Amino acid sequence: MIIAQQKPIKDIAAMVSDCRKVALIGCAGCVTVCLSGGEKETEILASAMRMMRRLEGKPLETVTFTATRQCDPEYVDALEGLVKDVDAVISLACGVGVQYLAERFDKWVVPALNTNFIGGSRVHGVWEEKCGLCGDCILHKTGGICPIIRCSKSILNGPCGGSQYGKCEISKDVDCAWQLIYDRMKKLGRLDKLMEIQPAKDWSTSRDGGPRRAVREDVMIG
Amino acid sequence: MSHYSKLHKILDSGQFAVTAEIGPPKHASAHGIRHHAHMLKNHVDATNITDCQTAIVRMSSIASGVHILDCGIEPIVQMTCRDRNRIAMQSDLLGAYSLGMRNVLCLSGDHQKFGNHPTSKNVYDVDSMQLIYLLRRMRDEKKFFSGEEIKEHEPRFFIGAVANPFADPFEYRVDRLEKKVEAGAEFIQTQCIFDMERFERFMEMVRARGIDQRVYILAGITPLKGWRAAKYLQTGVSGMLVPDSLVNRLKNAQDQKREGIEVAIEQIKYIRENVKGVHGVHIMAIAWEEVVPEIVERTGLFPRPKADLE
Numbered sequence: 050m051i052i053a054q055q056k057p058i059k060d061i062a063a064m065v066s067d068c069r070k071v072a073l074i075g076c077a078g079c080v081t082v083c084l085s086g087g088e089k090e091t092e093i094l095a096s097a098m099r100m101m102r103r104l105e106g107k108p109l110e111t112v113t114f115t116a117t118r119q120c121d122p123e124y125v126d127a128l129e130g131l132v133k134d135v136d137a138v139i140s141l142a143c144g145v146g147v148q149y150l151a152e153r154f155d156k157w158v159v160p161a162l163n164t165n166f167i168g169g170s171r172v173h174g175v176w177e178e179k180c181g182l183c184g185d186c187i188l189h190k191t192g193g194i195c196p197i198i199r200c201s202k203s204i205l206n207g208p209c210g211g212s213q214y215g216k217c218e219i220s221k222d223v224d225c226a227w228q229l230i231y232d233r234m235k236k237l238g239r240l241d242k243l244m245e246i247q248p249a250k251d252w253s254t255s256r257d258g259g260p261r262r263a264v265r266e267d268v269m270i271g
Numbered sequence: 272m273s274h275y276s277k278l279h280k281i282l283d284s285g286q287f288a289v290t291a292e293i294g295p296p297k298h299a300s301a302h303g304i305r306h307h308a309h310m311l312k313n314h315v316d317a318t319n320i321t322d323c324q325t326a327i328v329r330m331s332s333i334a335s336g337v338h339i340l341d342c343g344i345e346p347i348v349q350m351t352c353r354d355r356n357r358i359a360m361q362s363d364l365l366g367a368y369s370l371g372m373r374n375v376l377c378l379s380g381d382h383q384k385f386g387n388h389p390t391s392k393n394v395y396d397v398d399s400m401q402l403i404y405l406l407r408r409m410r411d412e413k414k415f416f417s418g419e420e421i422k423e424h425e426p427r428f429f430i431g432a433v434a435n436p437f438a439d440p441f442e443y444r445v446d447r448l449e450k451k452v453e454a455g456a457e458f459i460q461t462q463c464i465f466d467m468e469r470f471e472r473f474m475e476m477v478r479a480r481g482i483d484q485r486v487y488i489l490a491g492i493t494p495l496k497g498w499r500a501a502k503y504l505q506t507g508v509s510g511m512l513v514p515d516s517l518v519n520r521l522k523n524a525q526d527q528k529r530e531g532i533e534v535a536i537e538q539i540k541y542i543r544e545n546v547k548g549v550h551g552v553h554i555m556a557i558a559w560e561e562v563v564p565e566i567v568e569r570t571g572l573f574p575r576p577k578a579d580l581e
Binding site: 201207 | 381395397400416439454462511
């Protein structure tokens with residue numbers, strides 16, 4: 050899922066400091082699961098912002114709603130009535146949701162979250178980045194551990210000389226992805242695979258190729 | 272056989288090579304590096320020119336290489352994968368060759384987190400293994416990294432790489448060295464050796480697989496200025512192994528700098544006499560270039576052989 054975290058409230062407030070009425074739109078997708086932009090967080094943020102503005106002597110009126118998904122026009126369309134008379138829309142979705150709202154409504158739309166990465170939850174309250182979205186998966190070559198995103202240098206023929214005691218040179222809190230890959234390949238009896246020189250990657254399937262689009266004609270309607 | 276560089280010729284002749292390192296300045300004057308080049312020119316076969324080491328902005332390694340060459344030393348241009356994509360790398364390689372550079376050392380590069388621009392973006396379009404391979408292909412098959420033909424004047428570098436016997440996983444370090452040789456590395460410079468026992472174990476594995484017969488290995492030696500420097504490398508730099516005995520030896524010395532030089536001399540002598548499969552030394556006197564001539568002289572490595580390219 051997409052992992053996002055809320056911006057500091059003063060930063061969000063600054064983006065709408067000249068507004069009298071705002072809509073706060075949560076998202077019931079990934080950001081609900083990672084506890085940053087679901088219904089609960091939307092209500093708490095709205096209430097905190099109202100309090101903040103009251104203390105400043107500039108009361109703020111808020112309306113709130115949590116969409117099923119902000120990354121789907123079907124659910125975005127349904128917000129039309131809600132955002133009609135607001136000065137700004139605060140989206141508590143990932144960057145995709147913010148853009149879908151901005152595209153759909155002629156309103157000042159601002160992000161309440163920082164979209165961090167795609168990953169999973171290790172334990173409650175801890176999320177980890179796992180995929181670099183390179184568009185050409187090589188996990189079958191690396192024992193199911195992604196060096197593109199988990200190696201701080203995205204090395205495909207690692208580990209570099211900075212790997213020590215299982216940790217990356219950037220921090221003792223970061224596992225060396227290539228140590229993990231080595232350990233796993235060893236356990237699976239496939240160390241010989243690591244002797245193959247992995248060629249320079251074709252990054253054109255990654256963001257370097259420009260904005261990407263995925264099309265499935267078999268499921269398109271009309 | 273024709274040689275790609277003077278360093279190549281010396282190594283190929285079976286003589287024990289000596290290389291050193293010159294760190295480019297954090298300013299736009301070549302005065303300091305030229306001074307160091309003049310100081311070292313009779314005592315080394317070539318000098319590495321670091322490429323923004325520890326991710327600190329410094330004069331470019333290729334530009335510095337031009338100054339070094341002008342002072343009479345053959346440069347080994349270091350190229351990291353951190354700061355350039357494959358377009359910029361090749362462009363710089365073509366330029367470097369046109370300016371007389373003949374040796375390139377391929378490295379991953381320290382993460383930018385350690386430098387003076389920790390908020391920058393890193394590149395790593397290709398990694399060091401791929402850079403070695405692509406450089407060899409440029410030379411031997413006359414192809415750009417993309418595979419497109421280089422119609423004429425392909426750069427013909429003597430290709431170097433690094434090996435760190437002190438990083439983990441230890442048992443994979445020899446595999447990775449072999450992989451670099453397969454990719455096209457012709458000479459190897461190791462990380463600074465302080466833990467001789469580990470280096471000897473590493474070399475044993477290297478010899479057992481005959482890798483020392485396929486690539487020239489230069490042992491990395493760093494004279495330490497004192498016990499604090501030793502302690503810093505021991506605790507603050509990932510991929511370094513510094514034994515406590517060395518820290519204590521420096522700590523107990525009356526003149527720590529002198530002791531640091533003595534240690535380096537002992538290490539070189541020990542390696543030459545006892546560690547088979549080593550073809551030279553690479554002396555990395557970090558911000559202490561002036562001690563290199565004494566070390567070279569006192570290890571019996573002076574004078575250096577004459578090796579003009581045909």
